[in-house]
Amino acid sequence: MESVKLPANETLSRWVCQGAPLLIGVGIVGAFGLHLSFGLPFARLAFPIAVLVGIQMLFFIGMYGARKRYQRTGDLRTAALVLPAYGLCIVLAGMHYAGQLGIVGATTFDDDYVGFSVFMGVVTCIVVGVFSFVKPKPQSSR
Numbered sequence: 812m813e814s815v816k817l818p819a820n821e822t823l824s825r826w827v828c829q830g831a832p833l834l835i836g837v838g839i840v841g842a843f844g845l846h847l848s849f850g851l852p853f854a855r856l857a858f859p860i861a862v863l864v865g866i867q868m869l870f871f872i873g874m875y876g877a878r879k880r881y882q883r884t885g886d887l888r889t890a891a892l893v894l895p896a897y898g899l900c901i902v903l904a905g906m907h908y909a910g911q912l913g914i915v916g917a918t919t920f921d922d923d924y925v926g927f928s929v930f931m932g933v934v935t936c937i938v939v940g941v942f943s944f945v946k947p948k949p950q951s952s953r
Contacts, residue, residue, distance in 0.1 A: 838863065841863075856912075863904055866904055876889065877890040878890070888943065896935075
């Protein structure tokens with residue numbers, strides 16, 4: 812693996828300013844999609860969409876740190892921890908709110924959250940373990 816050089820102007824504030832509008836836009840499109848598909852009022856969708864966008868923003872910021880670490884060390888383990896943690900959180904929150912809004916059966920979250928959490932934990936451990944053995948190639952002079 813070759814270390815990737817980020818532009819010198821790649822700062823956390825620039826990262827957030829570029830990503831936040833996209834994530835908020837995804838939330839707005841998602842709210843319109845749920846409104847049109849299931850007839851849910853926007854007032855009931857506001858809090859769940861805000862929580863889901865908040866989770867996305869939190870992990871988006873976390874990926875900035877993982878990207879910086881990869882740039883310095885070539886180590887993908889940080890990203891291998893952040894990405895599945897994001898997946899776990901967003902899916903569990905999505906299942907919770909889908910049940911709460913009546914999109915899926917009320918017991919969907921209760922039936923699936925333990926199994927999904929265990930699955931994500933096992934997959935995360937395997938991926939981090941694999942990346943522990945993958946060493947970046949030394950950079951050659953060009």
